[in-house]
Amino acid sequence: MTDHGGQEAATWTLTLSCPNRPGIVAAIATTLYEADGNIIEAQQFDDTETGVFFMRVVFTGRADAERTEWLRARLDAVASRFRMNWTLHDRAVRRRVLLMVSKFDHCLVDLLYRWRIGELPMLPTAIVANHPRETYAHIDMGDIPFHYLPVTRDNKAEQEEELWSLVQRTNSELVVLARYMQVLSDSLSARLSGQCINIHHSFLPGFKGARPYHQAHARGVKLIGATAHYVTADLDEGPIIEQDVERVSHSDTPDDLVRKGRDIERRVLSRAVRCHLDDRVILNGTKTVVFGD
DSSP states (O other), X not given: OBOTTSSBEEEEEEEEEEEOOTTHHHHHHHHHHHXXXXXXXXXXXXXXXXXXXXXXXXXXXXXXHHHHHHHHHHHHHHHHHHTOEEEEEETTSOEEEEEEEOSOOHHHHHHHHHHHTTSSOEEEEEEEESSOGGGGTTSOOTTOXXXXXXXXXXXXXXXXXXXXXXXXXXXXXXXXXXXOOSOOOHHHHHHXXXXXXXXESSSTTSSOSSOHHHHHHHTTOSEEEEEEEEOOSSTTOSOEEEEEEEEOOTTOOHHHHHHHHHHHHHHHHHHHHHHHHTTOEEEETTEEEEOOO
């Protein structure tokens, strides 16, 4: 891609959050203008309850290292002035994502499919499972490294250290629990804060624990759903990214609910991952701001 001057250009996404006050948008726009940037998309949200301002800007600009270094220095100065948290991401660089799975593999298969057709701009770094490789013999994992890390009460701490080491060795920027059914420790959850997405098999906060669709059937529910959220030390109570529901009736069996639930889980998790990869999610305390596309 080239700009109007014939020089190589890149497309960037800038996200930020800070205490709200006059001048934030003007300062950002001025900085990007001075960097010869061209804004092609801008979204903002003022949380009047907390007084925090959120913004996402997509812009094009020169791709050379000198201009990028200058821009980052200017953004640092603006951030200091406004007490701002910010990120800048070159949209041509795919995020490195580590995928984790247990026995139920429908979410993993869906993510791999969406990655292969180009819907998810990510680079899978590894697949980690607490079941052996033959459990997934029917899945085309290609050249993605597979790691079998069985977890027991006795080796949980050791296996989590190995997992954390793997995250670091692969330079993974996001961990996705694609129906990985082992609870992460408080320590590991803290290390992965804001960088680990889980899919919960219910429309939170109902029906936690095992056999959720059987619990739902026993209660005669009329809606089932799924929730994708960031992992925290509080089990299944992290900041929510995406949710969806589907109507069911008295004629649906537990197997029907499981089948319908798989579909909901797939689409909710893929939406959440896509939003994260596209820098559309900004943490807002125990909540999130998710800018639509």
